[in-house]
Amino acid sequence: MRFFRPRPLIAAAVAALVVAAVTHLATILSFFVGSNPQATVLLQINNFFVPSTVVLLVFVFIFALFTRLTRWYTAAIAGLVSGVLAALVGTGIQALVQGNTLDGGVISYLFSTLGSINLIFVLTATVATATIGRRVCVSMSSSAIVPRSVSGTVLVRRPPKNLSEGIVTHLERSEIDVELADEQWESYVAALIGAGWKPIEVDVADTLADSVFVEDSVVVFGRLAVLASPAAPSRVAEIDGVEKAVRAMGLDVTHIVQPGTLDGGDVLKIDRRVYVGRGGRTNAEGIRQLRHILSPFGYTVIAVPTSKALHLKSAVTALPDGTVIGYPPVVDDPKIFDRFLAVPEEAGSHVVVLSDDTVLMSSAAPESAQLIESLGYRVIAVDISEFEKLEACVTCLSVRVR
Structure with a gap:
């Protein structure tokens, strides 16, 4: 199938890595600058967002593989959906690790984080996917001359x-x-x-x-x-x-x-x-x-x-x-x-x-x-x-x- 040729796979993977890295760094730095700038604070924030970042990488990769992120508005939608899902899943993992059960109260808390602690993460994921991620995906998918059978x-x-x-x-x-x-x-x-x-x-x-x-x-x-x-x-x-x-x-x-x-x-x-x-x-x-x-x-x-x-x-x-x-x-x-x-x-x-x-x-x-x-x-x-x-x-x- 066309989607699973090496170049689209590589382009999608690199775009997802770039989006995830930019989102993670921008998020932890924004919290670090806005709070008491101590190394322990930075480490705590980093550890909190690691699961969300990993999940974001997976979702952006899937979107990039099947849509190529060719238009800015579809890339923005892909980034928004990926960011929201990654924030919910990542924060949910943190809650479960802390011994909580996935009940109504926890689910309500997860959605409330979209307007608080996870807001910067979601917004950054959206912007990064629509800009840097899209450019990386498009350029890597289309810049090289790909040998083909005789047309x-x-x-x-x-x-x-x-x-x-x-x-x-x-x-x-x-x-x-x-x-x-x-x-x-x-x-x-x-x-x-x-x-x-x-x-x-x-x-x-x-x-x-x-x-x-x-x-x-x-x-x-x-x-x-x-x-x-x-x-x-x-x-x-x-x-x-x-x-x-x-x-x-x-x-x-x-x-x-x-x-x-x-x-x-x-x-x-x-x-x-x-x-x-x-x-x-x-x-x-x-x-x-x-x-x-x-x-x-x-x-x-x-x-x-x-x-x-x-x-x-x-x-x-x-x-x-x-x-x-x-x-x-x-x-x-x-x-x-x-x-x-x-x-x-x-x-x-x-x-x-x-x-x-x-x-x-x-x-x-x-x-x-x-x-x-x-x-x-x-x-x-x-x-x-x-x-x-x-x-x-x-x-x-x-x-x-x-």
């Missing part, structure tokens, strides 16, 4: 020697470090491999500056590869190498043809809905042809105005559950999508879905990554700064074939 194949294409000549439309041109770009591309592919994907390289095209952005050349629907029709004349020659690669994979192949234009970066697939950006790179005829190609397969093609970004997927992408994420200033109309989640950084609009619980993102969007992690997803961050200077994002550098 599918992924098309990639090495950066050309003339990468710095790539087209720039919405940004001012800046200097490209081609050697660094090569290193970043290698790291990007390594991240895909680490997440269980098998890369297939399209032949490098050293005279085609934008050819590394292989996503624009083809869109794959199951076993059907739809080859694009670039609006930019300098990119037309990119299609031949990609067609050779997808045919070698045994995919069925069809084309968008002139006067229709379509870039793969304008196509966002969510189940059987296909959102297509109508903007500078994709025209109405290209969308009409794609709709004609896909309708027999049960896909619904939805045209989306795209005027504030190079491609639709420069503005929005989708999480594994179908939620569309985007940076509002570059999204023409968020209401088009059934579920839209605003992210705080433009680079945070772009994710590559690697599995049901894992996405690939740019390291340039740490706040957005934290937001997505809080939803229960594992985030793998990669540095693609040199490609971002050419208006590219993580989706541009690969095409997944399941």
